[in-house]
Amino acid sequence: MNDIVFLLINGITVACIYGLVAVAVSITWSALGLLNLSYGFIFSFAGYGAWLAERHLWGEPIFVLFMGIAAGVVGGVLVCLLVFIPVHDKPNFTIRGMIGTLAVSLIGGQILLQSFGPKAKLLPEFFGYSKIKILDVTLTADKIGVIISSIIMLTLVVKWMKSSRRGLEIRAMMMNPHAASIVGIGVRKTGIYVMAVTGAMTGLSAALLSQTYYLSPFSGLTPMIKGVSIALLGGLGSVRGAVIAAIILGFNEALTTKFIGGRYVLITQFTLIIIVLIFRPRGIAGILDKAREA
Amino acid sequence: MSKILEIKGLSAGYGSLRVIHDLDLIIETGERVGIVGLNGHGKTTLFYAIAGLTHWQRGSIIIDGKQIGRTRSQGPGRYTHLVVKEGLAIMPQGDEIFHGLTVEEHLDSGAFTPESWKNRKQKREEILEIFEPLKKLIHTPVGRLSGGERRMVSIGRGMMSEAKVYMADEPTLGLAPKIGKGLLEALLKIDLKNSAMIIAEQNVALLEGKVDRIIGMHAGKLKGEASSSLSMGLKN
């Protein structure tokens, strides 16, 4: 019993980190029509930003965490300026945009490799080492911190999307880009906002993951692919779907590791995804009406 | 009275098709102008050209002393949001709405200036006074509304901001005559203190007597009083 709860909490922790990336992928796709595959690069970029801040500015964990988020914002805006703004109104935008983000991640990864070397870096523990015992389940501060901070981030983003003028603009652009420009919503400006927000989410997940695992120029790849799978399962464009999918896949990961073996995590995961997608091609939440035709 | 919108030598079109031919138009503050013409004679394109949504355009468009016309040949809609921010409220033809937003959010999306965003609640109340039927539907997604209600939302969205020029593109198109008349009445209720309104319409009878002047549009040119008598006097 204890074991299973422990695994579930592990699953939730993992789901939180990857869920952030998944929501980022999802929002970018539905608001901008851009399939951003450079989140791996943004992830590493944010991680190195946090690492640099810790080395050269101030070692305070919370400051480092915020610097990670800030670096994520910078990375997101960079991708937006390099890929989205020049290509967004040209023919074949979707495929060109996707390949452009891949090119950015290729160049960026190489530059990171050149500047920091292939050696893995480690970020400090942000939430200390204390432990809490609830109903004979030991929770480390680290896990609670991960869960709480990502929930805060997600809530802030959802709240911002729901209530602010910018959020309204983003949601309007998701639905009808042409009408959006008539109402005075600038596609390029909104693109920068979207990429900044999603970059911040990626930055947070980078900082959170790099404290437990490690940080290397290409360490963002796995979180990105996991995030993409979650977004796929949840249905691209749906924040709610992505959250549910993150939890399902987190549990799947925990349960598979427990009962079948760590090697088969991806196999069960993709079997699950393929089965869901065969029955509901637009994922769990799916988008009810037709997705944006780019 | 001052000129709020001054168009000189405007040509616009799509690709090799030229829809607007060297058009001149002057509109004074406080005026309500009807543009009447058949399908395909360039009413919508005129609005799109003012908003910068055509494929190419040439000529000068001045809104309240600010030049917004530009000579460009690519990227329709690239500058539309900037043009709109100069004080343009466009109530587009047809179904240019955001299906998933609620009526309330949809109206809010029209308030693009910081002040109007601050006053959006009060504005919303005012608009709901005009469009009674929307009061009950305030939290319904726009995608579920009927055609007339959608048009009301679309017009209400245009009314949310303190624009300098309101442009309504065929507000009554495809609606039952009674509803169309009601919508037109609502448009006429907008207070034009520092602004002007252009209404494009196919049906002359609907506009007659309700607007300050009616301009005909034929094959990309304006026929009739392209500038009000006052500015004619100034010219001579």
Next chain:
Amino acid sequence: MTKKKNTWKNPLAIWGAKGGNYEVPTPPYKDPHDIWKKTNSYKVPIKKIGRFHYEYKSSNHGNKIWNRLRWWPTRRTILWTKGVYNRKSLKAEKIRKDKRPIFWFFGLLFLAIAPFILPEGNKTALLTAGGIFGIYASINLCWTLIIGTAGIFSLATYAIVGISAFFTCWLSINLGLPWWTLPLIGMFIGLGFGIIIALPALRLDGFYYGLLTLGLNELCRVFITTSKAFGSASGGLFGADTFINQDWTPMTQTYASYYSAFLLLIAALFLFRFVDGKRIGRILKLAPEKKESFAEASGVDYKRARVTVFLISSVALGFIGGFYAAYYRGVAFNLFDFHTVVMGLAMITIGGIGRSEGAVVGTLIIVILDRVLIELGPMRYIIIGVLMMFTILFLRNGLFGIRKQFKEWRNKKKNEVRSTRVERGGEMLPEQSTEMDNKDEVYRKRYDKMQREFLKTLICNEIIEEHKNKPLGQHSEALERVLYYFRRAAMNDKYVVKCEEPFKKYKIMALSGVRGRSPRLVEDKVYPSVTDAYHGLFLRRVQDLMEA
């Protein structure tokens, strides 16, 4: 001097002519040709955007037009040629409608004789790179079939190759299968794997499927790299049977591997030609993206064709996988890397997605950058990335789309310039004039418009004063021009003077222009004398002229 010019003297005055003014002030002379020249000249700067495109034409003879070389048992000509007559000289000429076979021939000829003409110094390195190029170009051709022809955005191509290579290699090591069975077994593995991943392709839209296959690629990588059987310890699986005999001299081995890869490339090109260019490819060309429903409604079973192409490509990829294992005597994990997928995408994007020449040339560029210019170090990946960025920012469909893109751009510019050149010349818009049957009327209106523009410049107080003094008789040149124009006007709405009471009451009327319909009264104003009425009528016409 100028003052003298601005007065007009009645030339008839010396003979004592009655009527008309003897000497009146008049506006300076204006040349009526000016407006003609102005209207007929282009005011818009003409930008040099032509549409001429150069094409080489060889000479021909009328007798030889149907006499062509053909591929032996078929009726297929060697090159698609067309006999035309030169429009100017009426000479018979021959043009090649499709020059691509010529480029293919010389390109492949170069690859075939490359081992003999490459510099001796780094021949081995170049030939090794050439072998890699052959294999990757074959993979990319199959991938082009999937993405371009079938329109399925799959990123799992390298995964199919990798799975097939690993399994065949494992079979070869453990069961001791000879090298020639590996590609054949690989075909079956490719087919099986293809069927599994084709299932979701039936349900998912383009980019959803792309993301899914990206995940599948990762799944294969993790599964293979963590599995002991596939050599998780040694970074790959090595020791498969090979067709390259170890007893040969190193140079012979290099030659053998180079030519085997070259043959694989030729085979892949044939496959591409026979899938993309034949019935199944044409079916898919009938159902382009976003028009599938229309194609389906017209009876095109595009889904079946798509899956067929996908499975054919999967079989071919499996074959390449087996070949790969036999070629390198094993296979390394990096075939599953995300990096490999990115490189593959770089190859097909730079060349242009959906075209065989794009896949091959793109592969050539990337292989040269990646394998030949090794001394550049990691810099070469940045160069590849920048090339990719350049391609997607400026080119619609890679290198081989440049020609079409340039033509489209030139057409667009031409149309825009042309449409702005239509001026307000005549009274009619171009659209209206096409509706008019009598084209003389178009030109008459155009002329009339010019004339009125000119006459408007003549109207001034001087001639009005002159007319007021003497409405009849000889007038100055300017006034005479204006009056001639008025007199020549059409009968409908032409003003006339009505005498209500001789020498006392005159009024102005307008003719109806229709026989039997009486003229209408224009205004109630009463003129006391006929001269006043003449002048009133003149003013009215001037007003109409100025306002029109």
